[in-house]
Amino acid sequence: MKRLILLACAAxxxxxxxxxxxxxxxxxxxxxxxAESRPSDDPSxxxxxxxxxxxEVSEDPSRGIPDYTxxxxxxxxxxxxxxxxxxxxxxxxxxxxxxxxxxxxxxxDAFLCLEFMSVDGPDGNKTFITGYKHNGSYLESAAKDxxxxxxxxxxxxxxxxxxxxxxxxxxxxxxxEPTRKRQIILCVPEPIPYRYNNYGENQSGGxxxxxxxxxxxxxxxxxxxxxxxxxxxxxxxxxKFAARRYxxxxxxxxxxxxxxxxxxxxxxxxxxxxxRGKDYSFNWIPYYKADGYHNWQAYGFTHAFMQPxxxxxxxxxxxxxxxxxxxxxxxxxxxxxxxxxKAMASTGWGYRLRDYMKYAQDYGVWEKCRLAYYQxxxxxxxxxxxxxxEDRQLYHDFCRFVTTRPIRETLE
Numbered sequence: 001m002k003r004l005i006l007l008a009c010a011a012x013x014x015x016x017x018x019x020x021x022x023x024x025x026x027x028x029x030x031x032x033x034x035a036e037s038r039p040s041d042d043p044s045x046x047x048x049x050x051x052x053x054x055x056e057v058s059e060d061p062s063r064g065i066p067d068y069t070x071x072x073x074x075x076x077x078x079x080x081x082x083x084x085x086x087x088x089x090x091x092x093x094x095x096x097x098x099x100x101x102x103x104x105x106x107x108x109d110a111f112l113c114l115e116f117m118s119v120d121g122p123d124g125n126k127t128f129i130t131g132y133k134h135n136g137s138y139l140e141s142a143a144k145d146x147x148x149x150x151x152x153x154x155x156x157x158x159x160x161x162x163x164x165x166x167x168x169x170x171x172x173x174x175x176x177e178p179t180r181k182r183q184i185i186l187c188v189p190e191p192i193p194y195r196y197n198n199y200g201e202n203q204s205g206g207x208x209x210x211x212x213x214x215x216x217x218x219x220x221x222x223x224x225x226x227x228x229x230x231x232x233x234x235x236x237x238x239x240k241f242a243a244r245r246y247x248x249x250x251x252x253x254x255x256x257x258x259x260x261x262x263x264x265x266x267x268x269x270x271x272x273x274x275x276r277g278k279d280y281s282f283n284w285i286p287y288y289k290a291d292g293y294h295n296w297q298a299y300g301f302t303h304a305f306m307q308p309x310x311x312x313x314x315x316x317x318x319x320x321x322x323x324x325x326x327x328x329x330x331x332x333x334x335x336x337x338x339x340x341x342k343a344m345a346s347t348g349w350g351y352r353l354r355d356y357m358k359y360a361q362d363y364g365v366w367e368k369c370r371l372a373y374y375q376x377x378x379x380x381x382x383x384x385x386x387x388x389x390e391d392r393q394l395y396h397d398f399c400r401f402v403t404t405r406p407i408r409e410t411l412e
Contacts, residue, residue, distance in 0.1 A: 065281045065302055066252040068110035068183045069408050072373045072380075075114050076160070077153045079121035081377065085159040088166040093381045095167040095182065096175075097399040104175055105403045108373070109411075110183035111164055112255055112283070113154045118146065128189040130263050131198045138202065141192035144211030147233055154186065155240040161249060168248035180411060183252030185283055186237050190258045191226035191267065223266045230271050238278070253281030253302070261292025261299065272300025285336055285372055288324065294331050305334040305372040311352045312338070318355055325363035334369045335360065340376025344383065345390040353394065357401045367406050 072094050076086055083090070097107040119125045119134050126146050127139035142150075154160045161184055168182050195205025207221040213232055218225040234254065241251045254275050258264050275282045281302040286293040288309040296304035308324035310316050328335045337356045342349040360366040383395035 064279050065276065066180075066183055066250065066279075067281070067411060068252060068370070069405065069411060070108045070371055070373065070402055071110035071112050071183070071185060071283075072108040072375065073112045073114050075377060077115040077150050078118045080119050086163045087159060088163045088170070090378070090381070091163045092167040092170060093384060095164065096171045097403060099400070100396055104171065105399075106171065106175065106178055107399060107402060108182075109178075109180065109408075110185055110252060111161075111249075112185045112187065112372070113161065114187045114255065114257070115150060116257055118142070118150075123149070127192075128187070129257050129259075130190055130192050138196055138198045140205070141195050141197055141209065142189055143209055144229070147189050147229075148236060150189070151186070151233075151237050151240050155237075155244055157244060161241070161246060162244065165246040165248045172248065181248060181250040184241070184249050185253045185255050185281070186241075186251070187255050187257050188230065188233060188271075190256070190264060191220055191229050192263075193220045193226075226267050227270045230267060231274055234275060234278070234280075251280065253283055255283040255285070259285065259287050259307075260290035261286070261295070265292065265299070268299040268301075276300065276302065288320070289327070293333075296331070296333065303334060303370060305336045305370065307336045307338065307374070308356070309338070310355065311340070311342075311349070314349075314352075318359070321355060321359040322363070325359055325365050328365060328369060329363065334371055335365050336372040336374055338374045340374075340379050341382060343379060343394065344386060345388040350390070350394045353398065357398070361401075366401070369407070371402075371405075373402075 074086070074091075074094065075081060076084075091111075094108050094111065095106070097105045099105065116129050117125070117127045117132050117134065117139060119139075123146065125134050125139050126142040127134075128142050128146075128150070132139050156162045158166070164182065164184070168178070172178065191210070193207055194203040195207075195209040197203055208217050208219050210218050210220055210229060212218065213228060218229055220226050220229075237254070238251065256264065256268070256271070261268065272282045282300060284296055284299075284301045284304045285307060286296075286304065287307050289306075292299065293304070293306060306324055306328050308321055310318075310320045310324070324335060327333070337353075337360070339349075339353040339356075341347070343353045344350065357366070360371070365371075380395070380398070383391045383398070386392060386395075
């Protein structure tokens with residue numbers, strides 16, 4: 001019944017309610033723990049979304065699939081990230097919130113386990129998305145072994161997902177069992193056609209680099225082989241997750257790592273059908289008005305969130321948030337709330353996080369829509385543990401923004 005209520009709300013939103021990655025991808029400083037994969041924001045670099053008439057809308061793709069309202073992005077696997085492993089103490093700050101009166105609350109109800117590259121590790125530097133650079137050089141495309149090691153990193157007993165599971169168990173000891181298990185959403189690497197695939201500027205290294213399945217070398221120039229690799233990844237993820245027998249979290253869905261549809265339109269429909277057929281959600285977070293963003297339902301996603309990309313440049317006016325809010329309501333999307341270490345008082349950009357919260361509330365996104373939260377490595381913890389009263393106040397205001405959303409009550 002609750003799911004039917006949500007679907008009815010979505011229908012009501014329909015009547016009222018990323019941009020493209022530039023070819024020269026901005027080089028985020030991987031020595032800065034707040035740096036993640038986020039685009040520059042030059043509107044002239046965005047060619048505009050285009051409809052794909054070959055993709056049909058899937059009827060009611062979310063029926064029977066686990067749902068959530070508030071999904072936090074948690075980056076991990078690449079060795080440049082500090083600390084490398086997630087622990088219970090780290091993840092407790094994303095599972096639980098203690099307010100200024102000392103009362104505890106459940107915070108995020110979904111955790112997106114995410115990585116877009118692997119650098120400074122024992123297996124060389126690799127990318128899980130098309131055309132990513134590190135230290136000025138394009139990275140080698142991740143192969144089968146890299147995909148499996150990514151899953152092994154997440155599916156651990158004491159770290160990774162195990163740390164989230166333990167943090168929920170700790171919260172349940174005082175709050176009681178949550179009405180729903182916390183959702184784990186696993187990232188899905190992009191099956192990149194070439195070993196080196198730099199937006200068509202330098203496609204080299206061949207298309208048979210990924211590995212074998214059933215004794216056959218896959219050729220990523222063929223859509224069928226790319227889809228076959230993706231299905232193997234989904235099956236492997238399900239098996240590895242089940243083998244850990246987590247008690248307080250469940251595998252809720254998968255997230256395609258590519259943030260625009262340009263290079264993945266051929267694999268989205270079959271991948272979405274496979275994921276939904278196993279009763280998992282299929283999630284996407286495109287750049288601000290990225291290629292294909294308004295076709296998210298046609299591509300088979302159950303949930304899509306738009307990145308406003310407002311936080312990252314003071315050259316972007318508040319009108320960006322107005323347009324983002326109106327757009328997500330028009331296309332029945334969710335929205336991503338974005339911040340990183342610059343939100344701290346020492347840098348002075350906390351006002352931009354407050355702008356997200358204000359406009360989301362003013363336009364009804366806070367009340368009605370699913371939200372995803374990009375917080376640049378561990379920025380939420382940095383605010384919480386800061387010696388600055390201004391930082392701690394922003395932390396509490398943000399956590400109240402999350403925990404008091406009316407949409408959460410529809411799933412409780």
